[in-house]
Amino acid sequence: xxxxxxxxASARVVDPILTxxxxxxxxxxxxxxxxxxxxxxxxxxxxxxxxxxAEQFMEVDLIRAPGADRMRVRFKxxxxxxxxxxxxxxxxxxxxxxxESRTIGIDExxxxxxxxxxxxxxxxxxxxxTLATTTSNYSTSNVTTxxxxxxxxxxxxxxxxxxxxxxxxxxxxxxxxxxxxxxxGDVHLALRTNGDVLDRVKYxxxxxxxxxxxxxxxxxxxxxxxxxxxxxxxxxIGAFTELWADKAWLGYVPPPAMRNMRKPSFGYTYRLxxxxxxxxAWFDRKCDSYIFPVTTEEKSVIAxxxxxxxxSDVLA
Numbered sequence: 001x002x003x004x005x006x007x008x009a010s011a012r013v014v015d016p017i018l019t020x021x022x023x024x025x026x027x028x029x030x031x032x033x034x035x036x037x038x039x040x041x042x043x044x045x046x047x048x049x050x051x052x053x054a055e056q057f058m059e060v061d062l063i064r065a066p067g068a069d070r071m072r073v074r075f076k077x078x079x080x081x082x083x084x085x086x087x088x089x090x091x092x093x094x095x096x097x098x099x100e101s102r103t104i105g106i107d108e109x110x111x112x113x114x115x116x117x118x119x120x121x122x123x124x125x126x127x128x129x130t131l132a133t134t135t136s137n138y139s140t141s142n143v144t145t146x147x148x149x150x151x152x153x154x155x156x157x158x159x160x161x162x163x164x165x166x167x168x169x170x171x172x173x174x175x176x177x178x179x180x181x182x183x184x185g186d187v188h189l190a191l192r193t194n195g196d197v198l199d200r201v202k203y204x205x206x207x208x209x210x211x212x213x214x215x216x217x218x219x220x221x222x223x224x225x226x227x228x229x230x231x232x233x234x235x236x237i238g239a240f241t242e243l244w245a246d247k248a249w250l251g252y253v254p255p256p257a258m259r260n261m262r263k264p265s266f267g268y269t270y271r272l273x274x275x276x277x278x279x280x281a282w283f284d285r286k287c288d289s290y291i292f293p294v295t296t297e298e299k300s301v302i303a304x305x306x307x308x309x310x311x312s313d314v315l316a
Contacts, residue, residue, distance in 0.1 A: 018109060019274075084299045086297050087120040089120050092292075142166075170250070180224060181250050248311040253265050
């Protein structure tokens with residue numbers, strides 16, 4: 001079997017089987033960012049972010065009498081530029097690890113393509129977490145730094161009240177209550193044994209003995225549709241750091257059937273049509289390995305900053 005030089009032209013050739021595997025198994029659901037920045041398709045690698053304001057949720061009398069003028073509404077949308085980021089990564093399968101003589105089954109190919117895709121998604125997760133946890137990306141009214149008895153690992157804390165106060169702020173700005181709460185991994189552990197949480201859910205049947213409560217109980221406690229522990233880490237073995245640490249995010253994200261770049265949401269991840277894309281595998285003689293190229297084209301953006309609320313220093 002002869003080696004093949006991978007060029008930009010050849011990299012654009014699509015392996016339809018492996019690409020369909022990547023599209024069919026959306027590994028992004030293993031990450032936090034789709035809960036805040038869900039994927040929506042775009043047709044170009046660059047363009048304008050559609051930013052929304054509260055007029056998208058306004059109540060308007062559209063009832064018209066015969067012969068009367070039609071109601072005209074101008075939606076104000078400011079636009080900032082976006083540019084998708086391409087991530088290109090190769091999965092590698094060493095010749096020594098191939099069990100069959102010279103053949104590689106589709107399952108083996110799919111495994112290595114998905115492993116490469118998973119690594120690319122982690123980079124999107126890191127960028128999205130940075131975007132969502134940067135204070136300057138919010139209005140000053142939509143950021144709170146907790147301290148003392150308000151921190152969620154304090155015995156006297158009442159996390160639900162803190163979140164309810166933030167709900168009022170968001171609804172006052174966009175017209176609807178937020179539906180999603182994301183918390184750092186350590187925050188999630190603290191909440192599972194928080195005294196106010198345990199007291200509020202003890203009659204619901206969702207408490208699990210003395211070991212705390214589950215995510216469903218915490219969603220009920222906070223009064224949100226989606227409660228998401230953010231447990232993703234980055235770094236190296238023995239030196240991992242949590243992306244969310246002691247932060248929490250509350251916000252509005254539309255249900256799946258309503259998600260597109262023209263519907264109000266705190267944010268979206270713009271993804272180029274047809275991606276993620278797998279290119280045909282090739283054999284590299286220099287390392288005696290099969291190479292499985294995978295490419296993503298996407299970028300997380302904030303579309304409606306007042307639909308989100310950031311809590312910092314949630315733990316002491």
